[in-house]
Amino acid sequence: MEIDNPFHINSLTEEEVLQAQVLPEYNRRFIENSRTATAIDKLNMPLDPESYMKSVQEEAYKRGMIDAYTYLLDCSENALQEIEERKSNT
Numbered sequence: 001m002e003i004d005n006p007f008h009i010n011s012l013t014e015e016e017v018l019q020a021q022v023l024p025e026y027n028r029r030f031i032e033n034s035r036t037a038t039a040i041d042k043l044n045m046p047l048d049p050e051s052y053m054k055s056v057q058e059e060a061y062k063r064g065m066i067d068a069y070t071y072l073l074d075c076s077e078n079a080l081q082e083i084e085e086r087k088s089n090t
Contacts, residue, residue, distance in 0.1 A: 021079035028076060035069035038062050 012020065023031065042062040048055050 018079050018082060021075040022083070023072065023076040028073065031069050031072055035066055035073070038065045038069070042066070 039062075042059060045055065045059060045062070
């Protein structure tokens with residue numbers, strides 16, 4: 001019996017990895033909006049002295065979400081730059 005595992009690596013060529021990182025315009029906008037909304041939520045979070053650790057954990061969770069959104073946007077931007085450099089070198 002095979003166990004369902006979400007952690008596996010797909011085999012991709014270097015070109016496929018590069019193309020996969022490029023976000024379509026609407027996806028990029030959605031991720032930018034999500035990052036902004038999460039940052040606003042994080043800034044507006046009240047610090048509850050009664051549940052200090054819960055507040056800290058929620059803040060760290062939102063920071064992680066912001067970092068993940070930023071990572072995806074950075075990957076896309078870097079991939080676009082790499083594609084443009086390759087085009088100009090040919």
